[in-house]
Amino acid sequence: SAAVQVSSVMRSTNKSQQRGDKYSVLLPTYNERENLPLIIWLLVKYFGDSGYDFEIIVIDDGSPDGTLQVAEQLQKIYGEDRILLRPRAKKLGLGTAYIHGIQHATGNFVIIMDADLSHHPKFIPRFIEKQKEGGYDLVSGTRYRGDGGVYGWDLRRKLISRGANFLTQVLLRPGASDLTGSFRLYKKEVLERLVERCVSKGYVFQMEMIVRARQLGYSVGEVPISFVDRVYGESKLGGNEIVSFVKGLLTLFATT
Amino acid sequence: MTKLLEWLLGVSFVGIAWGLVTFDLLDLQLPSVCKEVAWPIPVYLLVVFGCYSLATVGYRVATFNDCEDAAKELQAQIKEAKEDLKQKGLKM
Missing domain, CATH: 1.20.5 (Single alpha-helices involved in coiled-coils or other helix-helix interfaces)
Structure with missing residues (x-):
């Protein structure tokens, strides 16, 4: 069975090399010393198994916990062609992190995901297959459809998430089931155009990206994903997040 | 628009x-x-929409997948990754 596996890897390697597709993974980090080696190990594993050409761009915003030093070690292990370090001096927000990352990306596709292990790299080959299948401009992971789901959420969190999603679907009719998720694959030029236009912060940024994508007539494919809430570190959903989400939603409602 | x-x-x-x-x-x-028939229709519509919303959100919360297996798989892979990275010379 090892031989079968090897030959299937070689086949898919040939396939993607023929097409010349390359996938740049953008990993914005802030205090992810624990998670970064693990996410990179998983990325290398799944890209290796599926044979697609890839690079990982780590955009560290001056983490005080030494994330960058860990990233440098990982670069030595996996090579400078696979792991690119493009740090910034301080925390400057997600939108600019993507712009910064895209500038250094050599792939024709860009994958964005969280570095905290809530997004599992095993889904990336499915994103890629989905994209090829329909020629989509972007493929979005969804927690709300098919086998998709979450781990580590209590009833309150689920209720807020489903309620917010329902409200958004009613108000914006965006044609995508998961708007606040941030595990997505974009054609590079599509991501460039979208990032230019998006001004929101936090959860709303991801939502605006997909709403604007629809507005500009881009096609959106979806892949069910399981979202495993932060293994290390904390994730919070407080009143502030909810208020800024509602504000952002209403802004999009009135302007798009 | x-x-x-x-x-x-x-x-x-x-x-x-x-x-x-x-x-x-x-x-x-x-x-x-x-x-x-016509005069109470706006209220009917509101009530129907409210019921539909509550039912939909309630159903979706109740059927929200708990990905226990995904969490277990991840934990196992984290262990594997840590051992492998240690072998490759990563110092945490």
Whole structure:
């Protein structure tokens, strides 16, 4: 069975090399010393198994916990062609992190995901297959459809998430089931155009990206994903997040 | 057209149709049954929409997948990754 596996890897390697597709993974980090080696190990594993050409761009915003030093070690292990370090001096927000990352990306596709292990790299080959299948401009992971789901959420969190999603679907009719998720694959030029236009912060940024994508007539494919809430570190959903989400939603409602 | 405008347009369309029938603004001499049915319709619509929303959100919360297996798989892979990275010389 090892031989079968090897030959299937070689086949898919040939396939993607023929097409010349390359996938740049953008990993914005802030205090992810624990998670970064693990996410990179998983990325290398799944890209290796599926044979697609890839690079990982780590955009560290001056983490005080030494994330960058860990990233440098990982670069030595996996090579400078696979792991690119493009740090910034301080925390400057997600939108600019993507712009910064895209500038250094050599792939024709860009994958964005969280570095905290809530997004599992095993889904990336499915994103890629989905994209090829329909020629989509972007493929979005969804927690709300098919086998998709979450781990580590209590009833309150689920209720807020489903309620917010329902409200958004009613108000914006965006044609995508998961708007606040941030595990997505974009054609590079599509991501460039979208990032230019998006001004929101936090959860709303991801939502605006997909709403604007629809507005500009881009096609959106979806892949069910399981979202495993932060293994290390904390994730919070407080009143502030909810208020800024509602504000952002209403802004999009009135302007798009 | 923004989504807000679409909504305003839709709501005013329904509102106008409702007003025309309820107050017989066009003097169509509609039978009184029409009026009696028409006047509480906005409230009915609101109640129906409210019920639909509660039922939908409730159902979706109840059927939200708990990905226990995904969490277990990840934990196992984390262990494997840590051992492998240690071998490759990573110092945490």
